[in-house]
Amino acid sequence: MKRLLFLLAVIASAMPAFSQQPTGKEISLLPQPVSATWKDGSFKVPVQLSIVIPNNAEVKSIATRLASRIMVSTKYSIKIKEGSTASANSIFLSLKDDKNIADEGYVLKVTPSGVVLTARKPAGLFYGMQTLLQLFPADIESRSSSGQTSWSIPLVTIEDHPRFGWRGLMLDVSRHFFTKAEVKAYIDDMAKYKFNLLHWHLTDDQGWRLEIKSLPKLTSVGAWRVDRTGKFNEFSPTSPDEPRSYGGFYTQEDVKEIIQYAKERYIDILPEIDVPGHSLAAIASYPELSCTPGTYAVNSGEPFMVWPPSGHFYGLLDNTLCPANEKVYEFMDKVFTEVAQLFPFPYIHMGGDETARNFWEKSEQIKALMQKENLKNLDEVQSYFVKRMENIVVSKGKKLIGWDEILDGGLAPTAAVMSWRGVKGGIEAAKLGHEVVMSPTDFVYIDYMQSDAIMEPPVYASLRLKKTYSWEPIPEGVNASLIKGGQANLWTEQVFTFRQAEYMTWPRGFAVAEILWSPKEKRDWDNFIPRVEAQFKRLDFAKIKYAPSMYDPDFKVTKKDSSGVVVELVPEIPGLQLHYSFDNSYPDEFYPTYKQPLMVPRDAALMKVISYRDGKPIGRMITMPVEVLKKRAGIK
Numbered sequence: 001m002k003r004l005l006f007l008l009a010v011i012a013s014a015m016p017a018f019s020q021q022p023t024g025k026e027i028s029l030l031p032q033p034v035s036a037t038w039k040d041g042s043f044k045v046p047v048q049l050s051i052v053i054p055n056n057a058e059v060k061s062i063a064t065r066l067a068s069r070i071m072v073s074t075k076y077s078i079k080i081k082e083g084s085t086a087s088a089n090s091i092f093l094s095l096k097d098d099k100n101i102a103d104e105g106y107v108l109k110v111t112p113s114g115v116v117l118t119a120r121k122p123a124g125l126f127y128g129m130q131t132l133l134q135l136f137p138a139d140i141e142s143r144s145s146s147g148q149t150s151w152s153i154p155l156v157t158i159e160d161h162p163r164f165g166w167r168g169l170m171l172d173v174s175r176h177f178f179t180k181a182e183v184k185a186y187i188d189d190m191a192k193y194k195f196n197l198l199h200w201h202l203t204d205d206q207g208w209r210l211e212i213k214s215l216p217k218l219t220s221v222g223a224w225r226v227d228r229t230g231k232f233n234e235f236s237p238t239s240p241d242e243p244r245s246y247g248g249f250y251t252q253e254d255v256k257e258i259i260q261y262a263k264e265r266y267i268d269i270l271p272e273i274d275v276p277g278h279s280l281a282a283i284a285s286y287p288e289l290s291c292t293p294g295t296y297a298v299n300s301g302e303p304f305m306v307w308p309p310s311g312h313f314y315g316l317l318d319n320t321l322c323p324a325n326e327k328v329y330e331f332m333d334k335v336f337t338e339v340a341q342l343f344p345f346p347y348i349h350m351g352g353d354e355t356a357r358n359f360w361e362k363s364e365q366i367k368a369l370m371q372k373e374n375l376k377n378l379d380e381v382q383s384y385f386v387k388r389m390e391n392i393v394v395s396k397g398k399k400l401i402g403w404d405e406i407l408d409g410g411l412a413p414t415a416a417v418m419s420w421r422g423v424k425g426g427i428e429a430a431k432l433g434h435e436v437v438m439s440p441t442d443f444v445y446i447d448y449m450q451s452d453a454i455m456e457p458p459v460y461a462s463l464r465l466k467k468t469y470s471w472e473p474i475p476e477g478v479n480a481s482l483i484k485g486g487q488a489n490l491w492t493e494q495v496f497t498f499r500q501a502e503y504m505t506w507p508r509g510f511a512v513a514e515i516l517w518s519p520k521e522k523r524d525w526d527n528f529i530p531r532v533e534a535q536f537k538r539l540d541f542a543k544i545k546y547a548p549s550m551y552d553p554d555f556k557v558t559k560k561d562s563s564g565v566v567v568e569l570v571p572e573i574p575g576l577q578l579h580y581s582f583d584n585s586y587p588d589e590f591y592p593t594y595k596q597p598l599m600v601p602r603d604a605a606l607m608k609v610i611s612y613r614d615g616k617p618i619g620r621m622i623t624m625p626v627e628v629l630k631k632r633a634g635i636k
Contacts (some may be wrong), residue, residue, distance in 0.1 A: 028534030029134050031194060031514035032522050033160035042152040043110050047076050050090040052083040058122040059093055061264065066091070066129050073142045074151055091115040091132075093125050104196075105161030108132060110153050123266045124161075127194050131158060138534070141541040164473065166437055166485025167516040168197035168270070169509060171501070172447075174204035174281070175232070175492040177223075177248040182498040184261050189502070189544060191265040193513035198262060199270045199349065199487055202250075205280035205299040205319050209249045210271070214334045215286070222281035223249040226300040231458060232493035235301040244298070255342050270401075271343045273335055274351030276328075276385050280304070280319040289331055291322035291363040301493075305356060315356030323360075323385040324369035333392050340396035347416065350389045352402035355382055375409075383409030390415055401437070404429070420445075420489070423475045430478040437484050443471035444488040446508045447495065451549035454624055457494040465532075465550050466572050469511040469525055488512040499545045506539065506546040507532045529573050551611045551619030553578055553594075559633040560599060567629055568597040569609060576619070577612045584608075589615055600626055 029036070049070070051063045060080065067078040086092035096118050101107065106119040106128030117128045133140060135153045169190055171183070178186070187198060202210045208222035227246035228235040250258070262269050275282075283289050284296040296317070307313040321328045339348055357378045360366045366381060375381050382405070390400040390412035401416040404425025411417070416435040419426030426436040441448075441461075448463035449456035456462075473486040488509060495501050510532055515523070529550070539546050553576075556568040569578050578594035579587040582604040589612050600607065604626050611619025 027135070027154065028138070028531050028538065029131060030510055030531045030535055031517035032527075032531070033131065033158045034519055034522075035160070036156055036158045039155040039157075041112055041155045043112055043114060043155065045070075045074070045076070045151040045153065046089040048089075049076055049078045050087065051078060051080045052085075052087060052090050052092045053080060054084065054093075054095055055082050056095060056122070059095060059125060062122060062125050062129060063093055065264075066132075069133060069140065070136075073140050073145060075145045076151075086114055086116050088113050091117065094118045095122070095125070096120065102161035104165075105159075106131075108156070108158040108160070110135065110156050112155065115153065126191075126266050127162075128158075128160070130192055130194060131160065133192075134538075138537040139541050141538045143543065162194065162517045163519060164483075164485030164516045166197055166487070167195045167513070168199050168437070168485070168487030169195055169505070169512070170199035170201055170272075170439075170487055170489040172201040172204070172490060172492040172495075173209050174201055174207045174274075176496055177207060177209060177246075178498055178501070179248070180250065180254050180258060182501075183258055185498070186501065186505075187258075187262050187265055187267055189505070190267060190509075193510065194517050195509075195513060196266055197268050197270060197485075197487065199272060199489070201272045201274065201491075203273050203275075203281060203351075204278045205304065206301070207247050207249075207298060208281040208285065210255065210273075210339070211249055211251045212335055212338050213252065214338065215331070217285035218282060219249040220285075222285040222298060223247045225298040228301045229496065230301075232301045233303055233305075237302050238297065238300050240297075246300075247298075252338070252342060259343065268345045269343060270345050270347055270349055271339050272349035272351055273332075273339060274349075274353070275332065275389070276321040276323060276382070277319060277353065277355035278351060279321050280317075282321065282331075283319065286331065289321050289325065289328050290318050291320070291324065291365050292318035292359050294318075305354075313354065313356060314358040318356070318359035320355055320357075320359065321385075322363070322365060323381055323388075324363070324365035329388055329392070332389065336389075336392050336396050336398075340393075340398050346399055347401045348393050348396075348398045349418070350386070350393070350400055350402045350406070352382070352386055352406040353404075353420070355405065357382075377409070379409030381409070382406075383412075386415070387412045401435075416484070418487075426483070427475050427478055430482040433482070435482055435484050436478075438473040438486040439489055440471075443468055444486065444508075444512055445491070446488045446504050446512075447491040447493070450504070450508060450547050451552040452555055452622065452624075454555075454628060455549070455552060455620065455622060457500075459494050463508070464554075464572055465508055465511060466525060468508045469515070469523070469528060471511075471515055472520070473515065485516055486512070502545040503547050506544065507535070507550070508547075510535060526574070548618075548620060551576065552622060553609065553611070555624060555629065555632075557629045557633045558597075559635060563630075563635060564602065565600050565626075565629050565633040565635065566597050567600055567607065569594045571611070575613055578609055579612060580607060580609045582607055586610075586621060588612075588617070600629060 053059045053063045063080045101120045104123050106124040108128050109116045119125045208218045212218050224244040224247040226238040226242045281298045284298045386406045393400040404419045417429035418437045420439050422440050430436050448461050474480050474483050550572045553569040553571045558566045579591040581587040607624045609622045
């Protein structure tokens with residue numbers, strides 16, 4: 001037996017070396033592919049590199065983008081040439097009618113003599129290109145020559161395809177306006193991680209961002225508000241004489257340009273026109289659309305609704321379109337006509353969420369509508385409105401999708417549901433046989449704080465990276481074929497700049513990308529973290545902002561006595577050393593290391609904490625007032 005084991009060991013040592021990860025190489029593939037077989041060695045990228053392609057205009061466009069990405073940072077000379085077979089020292093993009101390759105799937109082979117990327121459709125080549133670029137050193141992401149003179153790619157065979165067909169991010173451009181160039185930059189970042197759907201939230205109480213030529217006041221009035229900076233929904237009231245100088249909108253030519261830009265990166269755009277609630281910008285433009293006569297203005301961030309800790313929220317003013325007003329349906333027909341003509345994506349999102357009904361309750365028009373249509377309650381009033389929206393959208397050759405409130409009072413016959421209030425609405429819609437997109441607040445609302453509240457712009461709740469990574473889009477007991485996929489949502493009440501939009505999206509966007517693309521069984525938090533850190537290096541080269549929040553501990557506090565608290569520091573990722581002080585000084589690696597819950601000194605005013613790893617600072621300095629800890633522990 002010992003001789004047999006020795007013989008097997010000798011044979012194994014003589015065979016080519018294969019491993020799950022290439023020895024001595026840092027690999028950052030994200031999202032994780034379906035399968036990858038690594039081999040020792042590398043393909044040394046020649047200075048005179050060729051990209052060989054079939055005679056196909058779409059593939060040529062992909063090859064041109066690949067060449068550009070490589071040339072920017074390497075300054076290599078790259079030629080694109082037509083051919084049907086791979087040649088030495090080349091990257092060969094091949095379209096092959098292979099039923100074993102999914103529509104968005106690809107096979108990538110890196111050998112010592114070159115790269116062969118095969119797909120059934122150009123989309124697969126595009127996604128394979130994103131993987132190939134991640135095999136290059138991190139400085140491939142640099143926007144100028146990095147100075148590196150020798151480039152190589154590890155040897156690997158990858159077979160890959162997505163788990164879901166709907167892999168989305170939502171960008172709210174109503175609360176804060178982002179320029180055409182910034183929207184394009186967001187699309188570029190999405191494409192790197194194989195997202196294929198941008199949900200564009202174009203209208204809300206704080207701005208109407210889409211040119212509707214038949215309704216010019218929507219942008220001449222509805223796109224502008226008073227400029228305010230601070231905490232949203234707590235701003236001081238505006239006065240009529242203050243200049244409404246903040247805002248902007250996209251012309252229809254802008255929209256066509258952005259749609260084409262996204263299409264070239266295999267990203268569809270879902271437009272959202274949020275009605276009947278969240279419509280203050282529309283009502284400011286056309287006050288006759290309201291059930292409640294009055295003078296209206298685009299909201300600038302001053303309080304206009306109340307969200308009680310329990311119970312139904314209500315409006316301080318009526319920000320809803322009136323379901324009992326036929327002018328509303330004429331208005332929406334004009335809007336959806338132009339939206340349908342602009343956007344090729346088969347769905348239009350009608351919103352339908354958070355409709356404040358306290359003004360409906362006392363509206364004589366609504367009471368008359370209920371009697372006329374035999375509507376028993378306000379849920380059925382909203383359902384009546386949603387069904388009329390569906391009729392308009394369908395008449396334009398599109399499908400309706402809305403937030404899960406469109407279930408209330410009875411779901412429109414062909415509507416799809418986007419489940420945001422947890423998974424309950426998605427389960428209900430799927431059991432009714434409707435298509436569902438999962439987008440639950442508690443896992444994928446990336447406007448939420450991602451570190452301790454003391455470190456973040458204040459929003460309603462917190463959402464750590466680890467929790468996002470634990471999300472499973474398919475609930476138990478539903479027909480999985482009706483779950484089209486999922487998306488994360490970036491609402492922008494507290495996101496004033498594009499740099500902050502980047503910060504809020506990454507790295508939680510990495511988690512969502514992997515959940516929607518990679519096989520469920522490959523999900524592994526400990527494996528995910530080093531790949532996130534490798535992506536951080538790439539984002540550094542690309543000058544893209546991201547949140548280092550995973551290095552920040554959570555603060556768990558308990559009340560010890562009438563004035564004392566015990567604080568526990570809970571790291572999100574393993575391998576960190578947490579150093580702290582209570583004496584107002586700034587701790588470093590020579591300060592005490594956190595090992596167990598700490599009793600806060602009676603007279604301390606501040607606790608400061610910083611994360612280290614391997615003797616180097618990796619986290620941010622956190623300054624936590626002791627008064628905040630006491631408040632969290634219930635000490636007044």
